[in-house]
Amino acid sequence: MKKILIVDDSEMARKSMCFSLSSKRYNVLEAVSGRDAVAKLKENPDIGLVITDLNMPEMNGLELIAHIRSNHKPADIPVYVITTENKTGDDVMKKGATGYIVKSSKTSEELHRIVEKHMV
Amino acid sequence: MKKFEGDPDILALFTNTARAQLTKVNNALLAVEKKGVKAESLKLIRGEIHTLKGDSRMIGLESVSGAAHAVEDLITELEKAAKGERGKLVRRIFSLLDAIGAAIERLPEEVVEIDPAEITAGNAGKAEIDSTAAGASAGSGSSAHIGSSAETEPPPSPTQGRREDKTEIITLNVKRIEDLIQKSSAFPQYFNKFNYIFGQLENLRNEMEADPRPAENAKQLASIVSQFSHELSFYDLGSRQFQSEITKLKLVPLATVFDQFPRLVRDIAEHTGKAVAFTVKGKDSELDKTIVERLKTVLIHLLRNAVDHGIESPAAREKAGKPKEGRIVLHASNRGDMVEVEIGDDGAGLDLDRIRETAIERGILAREDAGALGADDTMALIFAPGFSTKEVGSFSGRGVGLDVVARTVKEMNGQVSVKSTRGRGTTFTVSFPLISSFIPITVFLLGERLFGIPSAYIKSVLRVRESDRRDVADRPVITVEGEDIALIDLNSWLGFGEEPADANKNVIIVSSRDEISACVVRDIIYEKKMIIRKTDWLVRACPVVMGAVLSGRERAIPILNVPEIFNKLKETMRGVVRKKARAPGVRDFRQKNILLVEDSAVSRTRQRDILEGQSFNVFEAAHGKDALALLEKQSFDVVITDIEMPVMNGPELIRRIRATEGLERLPVIVMSSYNDNLASLKDLGINTFVDKTKFSVKRLIEALAGEGIIKSGSGSGGRW
Structure with a gap:
């Protein structure tokens, strides 16, 4: 099965997503910044889904998407943005995101929906 | 009251992260207040608050994320505000941070609603300032009542026990775990060596059964014994090292607590109209997490004293030819297996005459002894129980809550002392052991006396009816889960007389290795994590006591040595040794x-x-x-x-x-x-x-x- 990469500088956000996904036996990798994510993508060609935060030190979410879309193979790997603000949604879609999730108590359900769509 | 229903581990992670975020934001905001609006500080605040906002949304804490959002807006306002308006904005942000901090501490028992519109400068909304003071009380259950005076230690309660059960998270250094793994690899080797010796013993037994040759067998046995003792000493060393390494996992840097103090000092100074420059040194020293929390309570008391009573008002300082701004330095340093923390101020110093007068008034010192009392002894009086007073302002010098400080320090096996020069300032020195050995102790009543047993020995607590009790071979037993367990009236066994015959009896099932027995007690009072003090004279006087714990009001509670009790019980049960009325020395030890x-x-x-x-x-x-x-x-x-x-x-x-x-x-x-x-x-x-x-x-x-x-x-x- 392909791996899922979760990119967020907040440990708390990362852990709660990993926690909810690994309970369903998905193989989840973590990255703490865009730069870290690029390295993890290089090391793990079997990553099939990326979930990324926007505000991060050392390469933010939008820069990461731009990098993936122009350098990664396959370039159309699904990348979802997880954001704190509602209003950024449509904006990130224009910048190449496959979709977005707004951080809320429903995040976990949304996440499962997305993961099932792409991984099963 | 709405409870938090999410996952406790995720909540613990959130709480831990949020506390650290709030501390960072508070300190960055302090810098803004002191040095003006700097891009660097604002960037730090925005980053931390944004993460807090996202994190709290993730676990469904809309009220916290809403308040964090309000802080973000206020930071933007602060950036644009004219110089004269900044102070008020900063204070409003502090209040919001306090409200967030207070809300976080209420979890998971209560999800507190925060209405940012209700929160103004100097008012943390529904959350009371003195229960949150700069988040300085975060997580410890201690309180930092600004400007209030001596607080008495609340009696240990089941609620407190529950608080201790909350999941707490500490950050670990991977190097430490690697060391542990490396040291643990020795244990299978010990097993192999012991197994080898075991094999030799078995051989010897077989030989002896088949063809006993006493002289030769004894020689062989002596050789095995010497090997075994050699291996044992290695095992002893190895397991001790392992234990000490494991204990170190609980060490956390003092910064986790010290970083909360600048905000606390600022608030107390503002409240009391003092001008204070506060410096912290040595916050990288590491200390047991449990001790850090207690140390915090002690340091909050001492810092409050230093600001409130140590540093003079700006006017008085000017009159005395001192700079308007007083200085308080908090300095931690390692001293072997102790950490020493100094809190020094350049204030008015202790007024020895007033201390003597107060001590006489409070009945701690006899008037005719006062004259002969040296400076050091006089200063030591401020830690005496009964010296402090609960009445605010009745004693304007030092002493408020210092008996609490002395008691807490003592409970931790630490020390506290004070040095002071009139007009030049005062320095308190607190030293604590790096590692604590807090273990859960169950305290119960036997007759009128309190005793304790390490909770690890207690299998369960029951109430039994008289009808549950049977006699087997002339000894009372009760049946628990199909097993007959000897029923022992501890109070009479210890020689204090029998518990009054009640229809129902409280029974604690105590077990150690293969031994198990049911002990009748009058009542279970509480369970609390405490340090057992191994007092030699006490143990000599009464071997079934392993030490004592200090509880509130400096009352010593003897802790029973369970394995030793079983040893003694076995003797009496077998009837080999005459049943003793009581262990020697018990009467000398019990409280008078x-x-x-x-x-x-x-x-x-x-x-x-x-x-x-x-x-x-x-x-x-x-x-x-x-x-x-x-x-x-x-x-x-x-x-x-x-x-x-x-x-x-x-x-x-x-x-x-x-x-x-x-x-x-x-x-x-x-x-x-x-x-x-x-x-x-x-x-x-x-x-x-x-x-x-x-x-x-x-x-x-x-x-x-x-x-x-x-x-x-x-x-x-x-x-x-």
Whole structure:
């Protein structure tokens, strides 16, 4: 099965997503910044889904998407943005995101929906 | 009240992260307040708050994320605001941060709603400032009441126990885990070696069974024993190293606590109208997480004292030719297996005359002793129980809450001292052991006495009916889960007399290795994590006691040595050793019962506090008749009585006591200001007279020692 990469500088956000996904036996990798994510993508060609935060030190979410879309193979790997603000949604879609999730108590359900769509 | 329903591990991670975020934001905001709006500080604040906002959304804490959002907006406002408006905005942000901090501490019991619109400068909305003070009380259950005075330690309660059960998270250094793994790899090797020795023993047994040759067998056995002892010493060393390495996992840097103090000091200074420059040094020192939390309570007390009572008002400082702004330095350093923390201020210093006066007023010091008391001894008085007062402002010097400080430090096996120069300042030094050995202790009542057992030995607690009890081979047993367990009346076994026959009995099932027994106790009082002090003289006097813990009011509670009790029980059960009425020395150790007869409630309370501070069980009576009633019900080691009292006065009480069978020789100490009748009192058969006007702990202790009630110099807790 392909791996899922979760990119967020907040440990708390990362852990709660990993926690909810690994309970369903998905193989989840973590990255703490865009730069870290690029390295993890290089090391793990079997990553099939990326979930990324926007505000991060050392390469933010939008820069990461731009990098993936122009350098990664396959370039159309699904990348979802997880954001704190509602209003950024449509904006990130224009910048190449496959979709977005707004951080809320429903995040976990949304996440499962997305993961099932792409991984099963 | 809405509860938090999410996953406890995720919540623990959130709480831990959020506390750290709030501390960082608070300190960055302090920098803004002191040095003005700098891009760097604002960037840091925005980053942390944004993460907090996202994190709190993830676990469904909309009120926290809403408040975080409000902070973001205020930061933007602050950036644009004119200089004159910044102060108010900063204070409003502080209040919001406090409200967030308070809300986080209420989790998971309550999800607190925060309405940012309700929160103005200097008002943290529904959350009270003194329960959150700069988040300085975060997580410890301690409180930092700004400007309030001595707080008494609340009695340990089940709720407190529950708090300790909350998941706590600490960050670990991977290097430490690697060391542990490396050290743990030795254990399978020990097993192999022991197994090899075991094989040799088996061989020897087989040889002996087949063809016993005593001389040769003994030689072989001696060789195996020597090998075994050699391996044991390696095992001992290895397991000790492993244990010490594991204990280190609990060490956290002092920064986790120290970083909360700048905000605390700022708030107290603002509240008390002082100008303070606060410096922190040595926050990289590491300390046991449990100790760090206690240390925090102590340091908050001392910092509050330093700002409130140490540093003079800016006007007074100027008058004294000092800079307007006072200095407070918090300095931690490692001293072997201790951490030493100094809190120094450049304030007015201790007023020794006032300390002496207060000590005399409070009955801690006798007036005629005051003159001879040196500077160091005088300063030490401020830690004495009873020196501090709960009344705000009744003593404007030092001393507020310092007995709490002294007690907490003592409970931790630490030390506290003070040095001061009049006009130049005061420095408190607190030293704590790096590693604590807090273990959960269950405290219960046997008869009227408190005892404890490490909770690890307790399998379960039950209530049994008389009908559950059966006799097997003349010994009482109860059946628990199909197993017959010997029922033991601990109180009578220890030689204190039987528990009154109740229809229902509280029973604790105690087990150690293969042994198990059911002990009857009167009541379970509480469970709390405490340090067992291994007091040599105590253990020598009473082998079934392994040490004692200090509880509130400096009361010592003996902790029973469970394996030793089982050893002793086995002896008595087998009937090989005659059943002893009580273990030797028990009577010497138990707390002494004092009957205090005094009509003035004020004096009585003061004397009781002092006596309890010396670990006595104190019973109170308002007059002679009350006292006689108590004497009928309860045995006492000594009676301390006043002379002039309503209903029945002292001389009459003494006459009645002396006329009662069994009480003819009961020591009676008279404490009164009417000393002209001394001669006639002696005739009544009193033992010692203490002049109330010169009442001091020292005199009372001397009187008690003179009666053989206590060994002289055995009084605990005092620094007289």
